[in-house]
Amino acid sequence: MSVDARPTSGRQAVAARRRAAALHVWQEFVRTRSGVVGLVLLAVIIVIAILAPVLVPAESLDVTQITAPTNHPPMPGYPLGTDPQGRSVLGMLxxxxxxxxxxxxxxxxVSMVIGTTTGMAAGxxxxxxxxxxxxxxxxxxVIPGLVLAIVLSSVLSRGVWxxxxxxxxxSWAGTARVVRAQTLTIESRPYIERARALGAGDRHLLGRHVLPAVLPLVLANTTLTVGSAVIAESTLSFLGLGDPxxxxxxxxxxxALDTGAATAGYWWYVLPPGLAIVVVVLCFTLVGRALESVLNPTLRRR
Incomplete structure (x- = not known):
């Protein structure tokens, strides 16, 4: 009875420690004003995106059913004006x-899974x-990521996936280098040597010891990578490699570029998507930097 209870109590103790660590990270995170502001703005944007079919019915953007004037500046009913096809810019946004x-x-x-797996294996x-x-x-x-992404998007069929x-x-190589360095640091600790001496294999060491230790670092890096992915998606779509x-x-x-809206001075169609990209990337950067300062003891001391 007591022998069977030991593994369960050990797992419960580990789970309790992890919950306490997560609570501590959250308490430290909410103390960073910039991180909280970025997180709140991100939550609002994500909720609006999820509720898009409710807020803006898809039928309202159907060009065959639109009666609004084209390239019209902001007016009642169209707070951000209309595009060259008469669709609401706010709805499209x-x-x-x-x-x-x-x-x-x-x-x-995808990038985090590949980078984390490869980085742990390299370390x-x-x-x-x-x-x-x-x-x-x-x-x-060494290979420019954007150039390689353009090549892959050109070779494969066009689409979101x-x-x-x-x-x-x-975009996973940078994460792999960071995870590799963290893996080398973790595997130099005494408890890893003890686990090896007790006969622990590669799967046990990586899954039970290394992965939980590198996950906080991966989480902080993830929030920064999302912003870069949004910029990359906007770049590929701007180049005509997205799903039409x-x-x-x-x-x-x-x-806006193809229809001459940018050169004709139709600012209401050019500025909103550009500002949206900037705001989202800034929010992810604020959250990522805040998490990085909380999870990195060196930055926290500074």
Missing amino acids: IWGARVSLLVGFAATA HFTGTSRAVIMRVIDFFL TIIIAIGVT TQISWGSMLKT
Whole structure:
């Protein structure tokens, strides 16, 4: 009875420590004013994006059912004016948030999974395995990520998931280097040596010891990477490599350029998507920097 209870009580103790650590991180995070402001703004933007079908019915953006004037400045009923097809710029901005945030989060998830796995492998294994993994990481660090993403988006069929794959596959190398350095630091600690002496294998060491220790660092890096993914998506859509059937902030800027809205002085169609990109990226940066200062003892002391 007591023997069977020990593993359970041990797991409960570990879970309790992790909950206490998470609570401590949250308490430290809410003390950073910039991080809280960024998190609140992000929450508002995400809620608006989720409620887009309710706030702006898709039928209202159907060009076959629109009677509003084209390229009209802000007026009652159209707070941000209309686009070259007579659609509400505010409605397009709300719907564009769905695609831009989806690509940002999904591409970052792909990047974090690849980068975390590769980084832990590069820091844990030795010999030829480490050399091969490091050469792969160096290759993706040297090759410009945006150029590689453009190539992948051009080769694959155009679509939102193509952009997600292109951004995720080309933006993981930086995370891998950071995770590798953290893995080397963790595996130099005495409890890892004790686990090895007791017969722990690679899967146990990486899954039970290394991964939980690097996750806070990965979380802080994730919030910063999402902003870069949003910019990358906007760039690819602006270059015409996005899904033409989906509205995103990058495609809005491309339409503004193609239709001459930017040169004709139709500021109400050019500024909103550009400012939306800036605000979202700034919010992710504020949250990421705040998390980084909380999770990094050196920055916290400063």
